[in-house]
Amino acid sequence: MTLLIKNGRLIDPKSNRDEILDVLIEENKIAKIGTNLSEENTEIIDARGLVIAPGLIDVHVHFREPGQTHKETIHSGAKSAAAGGFTTVVMMANTKPILSTPKVLTETLAIAKKEAIKIKAVASITQDFDGENLTDFAELIKAGAIGFSDDGIPLTDAGVLRKALQKAKLTDSLLSIHEEDPNLIGTLGVNDGEVAHKCGFTGAPTVSEYSMMARDAMIAYETGARLHLQHLSAGESVEVVRFAKNLGAKITAEVTPQHFSITEQMIFEQGTNAKLNPPLRRDADISKIIAGLKDGTIDVIATDHAPHTHEEKNVSIDKAPSGMIGLETSLQLGLTNLVAKGHLTLLELLTKMTLNPAKLYDFDAGYLAEAGPADLVIFDAEKTYQVGETFDSKVTNSPFIHQKVQGQVKYTICDGNIVYQAK
Numbered sequence: 421m422t423l424l425i426k427n428g429r430l431i432d433p434k435s436n437r438d439e440i441l442d443v444l445i446e447e448n449k450i451a452k453i454g455t456n457l458s459e460e461n462t463e464i465i466d467a468r469g470l471v472i473a474p475g476l477i478d479v480h481v482h483f484r485e486p487g488q489t490h491k492e493t494i495h496s497g498a499k500s501a502a503a504g505g506f507t508t509v510v511m512m513a514n515t516k517p518i519l520s521t522p523k524v525l526t527e528t529l530a531i532a533k534k535e536a537i538k539i540k541a542v543a544s545i546t547q548d549f550d551g552e553n554l555t556d557f558a559e560l561i562k563a564g565a566i567g568f569s570d571d572g573i574p575l576t577d578a579g580v581l582r583k584a585l586q587k588a589k590l591t592d593s594l595l596s597i598h599e600e601d602p603n604l605i606g607t608l609g610v611n612d613g614e615v616a617h618k619c620g621f622t623g624a625p626t627v628s629e630y631s632m633m634a635r636d637a638m639i640a641y642e643t644g645a646r647l648h649l650q651h652l653s654a655g656e657s658v659e660v661v662r663f664a665k666n667l668g669a670k671i672t673a674e675v676t677p678q679h680f681s682i683t684e685q686m687i688f689e690q691g692t693n694a695k696l697n698p699p700l701r702r703d704a705d706i707s708k709i710i711a712g713l714k715d716g717t718i719d720v721i722a723t724d725h726a727p728h729t730h731e732e733k734n735v736s737i738d739k740a741p742s743g744m745i746g747l748e749t750s751l752q753l754g755l756t757n758l759v760a761k762g763h764l765t766l767l768e769l770l771t772k773m774t775l776n777p778a779k780l781y782d783f784d785a786g787y788l789a790e791a792g793p794a795d796l797v798i799f800d801a802e803k804t805y806q807v808g809e810t811f812d813s814k815v816t817n818s819p820f821i822h823q824k825v826q827g828q829v830k831y832t833i834c835d836g837n838i839v840y841q842a843k
């Protein structure tokens with residue numbers, strides 16, 4: 421099968437190319453990139469006025485299968501990803517059962533393999549997230565784990581993290597961690613500030629994140645292992661990462677679109693759909709996060725796509741589960757709040773959504789080149805619209821419904837196949 425994409429603005433973060441070009445796809449590879457390409461008997465996509473970029477990569481999604489398929493399945497998650505322009509995603513381990521054994525991991529990856537996009541998974545760092553006993557890294561890598569994370573549950577014991585990092589170094593694998601010290605938190609998911617106090621409880625203060633991040637960044641520095649810090653929310657956390665990187669720690673950091681787009685005030689407008697861990701913060705935090713994205717302190721944008729049903733979310737703010745879906749609004753929020761506002765160039769945004777996440781796990785992805793993988797997204801970077809009430813995800817727990825955003829995905833192509841096309 422061949423596919424010819426004509427006259428699009430091709431942006432490739434690896435070669436820094438930004439030109440109007442044609443792309444010819446044969447089977448699952450890019451056969452040719454050039455001008456005035458023609459081919460007989462091929463499907464043609466007219467990409468005039470559109471951007472052609474590498475398929476987006478999300479290193480942080482929760483697809484809820486096995487165990488909580490009323491929220492999302494691997495299939496509905498994959499469809500949501502494709503609709504958002506993603507061709508590779510990394511599932512977190514907090515399924516039921518947790519991805520702690522080669523058996524559960526193998527079974528889950530077998531389901532994921534049937535999907536039209538590339539779905540990878542990390543295994544848990546500790547056995548069933550017990551925070552004490554490390555899983556068998558070598559066996560889990562053999563079973564297909566690309567890294568390790570107890571995401572959702574912070575590792576409170578510094579000694580356990582140190583042992584895990586030493587083991588990660590021996591197996592050349594990446595640990596990614598969720599940093600929120602439970603000993604410093606009242607109620608999870610709401611910033612400890614104006615909003616939490618109006619709700620009548622103690623929330624999650626920024627110090628719970630940046631103090632633990634500082635501790636773990638220094639343990640990573642001491643061990644020389646690679647450590648990925650998930651979803652930074654506090655301004656001070658950016659300073660911590662900057663300091664640790666300057667010291668020579670092998671640290672990478674991610675931020676979600678929600679953490680650079682909206683503040684804790686959103687809870688007044690959107691209620692429990694704006695509750696997540698770590699919580700939305702204040703404008704001052706967003707400014708520091710944007711500075712961190714600009715100067716490279718923050719390497720990656722990831723969604724933390726976390727589906728919950730309307731019934732589960734339709735309870736009081738202190739009782740609702742934390743998390744929001746994000747795959748279908750991620751590129752749009754980057755275009756709207758980073759590129760259109762002049763904080764990042766389009767190339768810089770795409771680098772943090774393609775090339776940099778690919779580097780974390782050494783994926784053969786995140787670039788556009790002849791003989792390279794035919795994983796692409798084609799989008800209109802200018803078109804503005806209101807986020808709708810329905811998604812390809814199984815659920816709708818997004819605080820961005822009805823918000824005006826910029827950017828629309830037109831086609832997602834994975835392994836040379838069109839896996840999403842805008843209606």
Ligand SMILES: [Zn+2]
Pocket residue numbers: 571572598650651697698724
């Ligand atoms: Zn998390």
